Each structure stands twice: as structure tokens, then as C-alpha cells.
Amino acid sequence: MILLGQIFFYISALLAVGGAGAVVLSKNPIRAAMGLLLLILSIAGLFASLHAQFLAAVQLIVYAGAIVVLFLFVIMLLGPSASTPADGRGAIVRTIGGGLFGLTGLLTIAAAVRASMGTPSGYPVGTVDGAYGGIDAFGAVLFSDAIIPFELSSALLMVAVVGAIGVARGRQGVGLTKNERESVASVPEPSMSPTPHSGLYSHESHGSQALVDAPAHGDYADHAATAGASKGHA
Amino acid sequence: MIPGEHYIALSAIIFVIGGVGFLVRRNVLVTLMSIEVMLNAANLALVAFNRSHLARGAGQIYAGQNHTGQVFTFFIIAAEAAEVAVGLAIVLSLYRLRRTVRSDEADLLKN
Numbered sequence: 001m002i003l004l005g006q007i008f009f010y011i012s013a014l015l016a017v018g019g020a021g022a023v024v025l026s027k028n029p030i031r032a033a034m035g036l037l038l039l040i041l042s043i044a045g046l047f048a049s050l051h052a053q054f055l056a057a058v059q060l061i062v063y064a065g066a067i068v069v070l071f072l073f074v075i076m077l078l079g080p081s082a083s084t085p086a087d088g089r090g091a092i093v094r095t096i097g098g099g100l101f102g103l104t105g106l107l108t109i110a111a112a113v114r115a116s117m118g119t120p121s122g123y124p125v126g127t128v129d130g131a132y133g134g135i136d137a138f139g140a141v142l143f144s145d146a147i148i149p150f151e152l153s154s155a156l157l158m159v160a161v162v163g164a165i166g167v168a169r170g171r172q173g174v175g176l177t178k179n180e181r182e183s184v185a186s187v188p189e190p191s192m193s194p195t196p197h198s199g200l201y202s203h204e205s206h207g208s209q210a211l212v213d214a215p216a217h218g219d220y221a222d223h224a225a226t227a228g229a230s231k232g233h234a
Numbered sequence: 235m236i237p238g239e240h241y242i243a244l245s246a247i248i249f250v251i252g253g254v255g256f257l258v259r260r261n262v263l264v265t266l267m268s269i270e271v272m273l274n275a276a277n278l279a280l281v282a283f284n285r286s287h288l289a290r291g292a293g294q295i296y297a298g299q300n301h302t303g304q305v306f307t308f309f310i311i312a313a314e315a316a317e318v319a320v321g322l323a324i325v326l327s328l329y330r331l332r333r334t335v336r337s338d339e340a341d342l343l344k345n
Contacts, residue, residue: 063274145295161319164323167327
């Protein structure tokens, strides 16, 4: 049983490191996305081995089901231009930066592993009750201790959706030439065009003066007719 | 039983790989994926520390064992979904503007 757990951990760890390496090393972005998928699946397995079943399920649903698919969608949308062929520009700077970061990180890990070698484990993995990490216990925490960040995260997702729509839709006529942009801009928008009485009635329709002006009713009807026509035009 | 240090060491290795990818690669899509890799490493460390420290902290309402790291991971996943949505929208916008997904050609603010 212990041996089985160790085999599971080491296989998952190997697959996770391989997936991360595939993300970083592969030239084709689709292969990078597949490496990310492999990493996510093996991390979900590690979550399950850490008694976090609900998080393993969330990892599979949100990452593998939504995020990787979104990446693949954008890669397929961009087509062949999603992959950038290598050229030498800035290669030295990038190699130095990445190399320094990787060297520092790996040396730090090696030093930490070397320092902790031989000493008994400082973080013994204790026993848990059966409900730990399941959806019952997790939901109880989420709706008692963490209720405020939970509600705030819904607001965050809402704002992100609105922002993503606003950024991805773009403005009308950005990719056009100057003449085309002017021709687009010179077309009057029907809903925005001012009718002669719109400013007047927007002020007076709430006051008592609109009731006093008896001939205004005809103008109201006229205004309503133009508004309907412009709406039909739009 | 796997000790907690193994998970932490694995998490650090994955984080370093993701950081190197973020610094070295120029394709914006791969850069975003490297950020995903780093966030996944952080999630793994949080869950592993949570599994190692199960004692309930003071002031917590829930009566069972401690779930703090797992809840933190849950919120990181939510924030990351938002980040990917906005990031890929920016990638599409950049492609529409410059017909490229190279991060060093996004230099509209240069000079």
C-alpha cells in the first residue's frame, strides 16, 4: 500500500515535470497546450493523493475542461501564425535572463534538499478523517469562513467576462485605412442623431410646463414617429 | 507515505521550469501557458502544506480539520480562469493590431 502510493507519486511527478518541459520547449503551441494538459492531469492526481478530492475534480473541470480548451480555441483561431519561427533577435538577453533564473532556482532547490537530507521529516503527513477535502467539508468551509472572498470571486469573474468582451471585440474601424475610417465615422448613427425637440423635451417632460403647452402633444407624436423610424432604420 | 517535502520540492522544480519558459519564450500564448505552469506549482505547494498542517487555526468557524490551503487554491483557480480569459482577449487584440503573437513586437508605446 505504501509502495503503491510512492509509485503513484513518482509517476505523477515525472509526468508533471515532463508536461512543464513540453510547455517550455515545444515550438508548436498546440504541443505546448498538450504539455499543459499533461501537467494539469498529473497535478490533479497529486491533489487526489493529498486528500483534496474536490480540488482534483475542480482542476479537471476548470483547467482541462475550460482553460486548455480556450487556449486551443485561440491557437486554432490564429491558425499558422500562432507559432512564431525562431530568429536570433534578443536571443542572448533572453538566454542570460532565463539561464540566471533557472540556475538560481535549481541551486536553491538543491541547497534546500541537501540541507534537509538526513534529518527527519519536518512536515509529517498526519491522518485525516474521511470527509476531509470532500465536497461536504470543503463547502462548509467555503460558506462559513470564506464566504466574503467567495462572493468577491464571483464579482471578479463577472468583471473579467465583461473586460474580455470589451477587449476582444475591439473598436469599429481600427484595422482600416484612413479614408475608410473617415467614411465610417461620417455615417450618422441613427440613434445618436439629435431630433429638433429632443433636448427640450428631455428637460420639460418631467416638469409642469409640458402639461401647460397644449400644442406639444402633436410634437410628442411627431417625435415618437421619428424615434420609431430611426429605430427601424437601426 | 510521501513526506511533505517531496511535494514542495516538486512544486519548486515545476515553478522554476515555468519561470524559465516565461522569460525565454516570445510567443505570447506560450508565455501565458508558462504562467499557468507557475500557478499550478503554487497550487501544489499550498495543498501540500495544508495536508501537512491539519490543525485548526484560531477564529475559524468550521469545526473540522483545517482547509485553508485548499480554499486558497480554489480562489487561485477562479482568479486564473479570469486571467486567462482577459489574457487571451488581449492576445487576439494584439494579433488584430499587429498580425503577430510575438511579445517583442507589441511595442506601440515605444519612443
